[in-house]
Amino acid sequence: MEIVDILIIGAGPIGLNCALEAEKKKLTYVIIEKGTIVNSLYNYPLYMKFFSTADKLEIAEIPFISAAPKPGRQEALEYYQGIARQKNLNIRLYEKVIKVSKNEEIFHVKTSKFQYCAKNVIIATGFYDIPNLMNIPGEQLSKVKHYYTEPYPYARQKIVVVGSSNSSVDAALETYRKGADVTMIIRGPVISDNVKYWVKPDIENRIAEGSVKAFFNAELTEIKESSVIFKDAAGTLNEIKNDFVLAMTGYLPDFDFLKNSGIELKGECLNPTYSPETMETNIPDLYLAGVVCGGKDTNLWFIENSRIHAEMIVNNILSKQSF
Known part of the structure; x- marks a missing residue:
């Protein structure tokens, strides 16, 4: 079975950004997504407008052109899905990750359709799946x-x-x-x-x-x-x-999935354990990216301020490689 350098869970904006950064640094990767590309955005209200301007929503330095001062849901879907299409990103859609386990240096990721092996795993699942x-x-x-x-x-x-x-x-x-x-x-x-x-x-x-x-x-x-x-x-x-x-009481990350993956959760807000310098969790080579990092504090992270996670994670992975 092929062992990829990075397996990314979640094809939201931050998951896509992680894939683009991996590709840029010549690392092999696969994205596993239980719905469609940027599934959470697809489920947003039809006429939703972002708080951020288009330039703050860009990933991988790919321009996001919007006629309006604040882009809406449809423009964002066109932008992110367009990137995935144009870059031919390696994505498996409508495939739910069931379990992440590590055996020595390799992660074994079981999904609803297949089993994958990876040297590193990035969880970029957001928080929009479970109502509070x-x-x-x-x-x-x-x-x-x-x-x-x-x-x-x-x-x-x-x-x-x-x-x-x-x-x-x-x-x-x-x-x-x-x-x-x-x-x-x-x-x-x-x-x-x-x-x-x-x-x-x-x-x-x-x-x-x-x-x-x-x-x-x-x-x-x-x-x-x-x-x-x-x-x-x-x-x-x-x-x-x-x-x-x-x-409209808000949404929560899948805490059971995080715990079952071995990630320690702390305090009343169930904040997952990770290094703010590398985004690596208490499990070596298992990383968090995007909104999922905030636990119940879902207002801490959003696209604009978590775009940097991709570069931080990939740089850390590269720093641990021996040549």
Whole structure:
């Protein structure tokens, strides 16, 4: 069986960047991806705009041309998938990695379709696969959505949006403008400061004028077929009619996969152990790249500030080679 220099788990922007860096340094590699190329971006809301400008989303010094100041989901898909196509990157799609184990100096990676051998493994799986559940009665109902794509299904419906992040605010504004009756349930006292600066005044003004209802310092406690129950700032339980719940409560890395791969997780945020200089974990020759490095702190890393991981990892791999 062929032994590649690097096996990369995840074909997101950072996984692609790792492959391009490996190719640049004449190392053999393969990318394993359980979905399509940049699968997480594919599952973003259809009309999502990035916070970063196009130049901050570039990888491998390949220009990202965008007519708009902030590129959107479709432009990003065209850019990253276009790179994979033009560079003919070695990617295995719709193939889930099941187990990573190391026998002496070689990793054995079992997937849903095959088994691979590699000298080094990079985990670049992001965090968009597992919803951060509320763990309340009724969360399993079909009316509850942890992923939001577009507003049209919610026209003339009574919508509860949970949270005040970028995804929550986008969902609230878009569904309101398509005729939904929108109520936001927000744990904190205000709209998050992390919300895109050109969107934050919009949602605050809609709340102030009453177009979008919002309950701050509040918490959803139960979801029923035709209503929801929430606790307000005074601790009083309230029940309102409801057709859909958009639970924009965030997402988490696959911690079980990280632990089963031998990576140590630390603290309440389950931060994976790795060297900030090399991105190497407590398992020699097993590396992390991108958002997965942050554990539950999913706001720590994003495309713009984790593009450097690819070069750091490949340089470290090369430094350990004996000639």
